[in-house]
Amino acid sequence: MAHKIMIVDDAMYIRAVLKKALEGFAGNLSVLEASTGKEAVALFEQEKPDLVLMDITMPEMDGITATATICASNPGAKIVICSALGQQQMVIDAVNAGAKDYITKPFQPDQVLEIVKRNLAA
């Protein structure tokens, strides 16, 4: 069965880097992309992905608000925050919003794969 993963980041560069990292995943994956929190909320409701890789600093709606919005109507949603913001307070806010994991940019492809595998298996 193919896993559906949604990448949410306003930076085209990061979306490309994450897609490239996911090419190392052993199983079947289909990848969806959104570039704002608002787009992510709409696409999640439409596609119900198995896992979301979510940036925080984005136009229209930030990733923490998008995470909270998605988790309010989908309590089992698996969302991993991928952000350059490394403050403890931001990690706490992300977890309180419903995020399952947090990875700080810049990241290595192996880190991304490990975190994706762990959360898909959970």
Added chain:
Amino acid sequence: MNNSMRIEFVQPFVDSAFSVLREVAQAKPQRGPLSLRTGTTFTSQELTSLIGVTGKVEGVVLYGMSLICAQKIVSKMLGMPITEFDEMASSAIAELANMITGNATAGLEANGFVCDITPPSLVHGIGTQITTTVPALIVPIITELGDVEINISLSLANGKD
């Protein structure tokens, strides 16, 4: 607003710039001499990324560089040489500024200054004037790929000292 720039705001950006440039561009950065910009007007370089900071510390951080330097950094970030500075290259340079500023906020938080950042904006071309609220401290980051000039114009938000 407390209209003064504090030297303690600078080190988190230097540490973060070194760490991010080493990791994403395999660069060997060194810090050049620190200076204070006279006045509050910044004139853009060939490529300038701009990020706003809000929270206990507020203001703007600008990253200026030559186009050649940007092309060399992006080539490293993408793992292949680039022949034109397209939308992907612009995104990579904007993200570089985002990563340096985002990582620096962890250092600011460790000093008691919790803050957030805005999405980056990119200014192409020399000569655009950008006015900041406080004079910027200028930190040149010297690498074999070229120099990145960080202009840090931050101050304590009103009543948050």
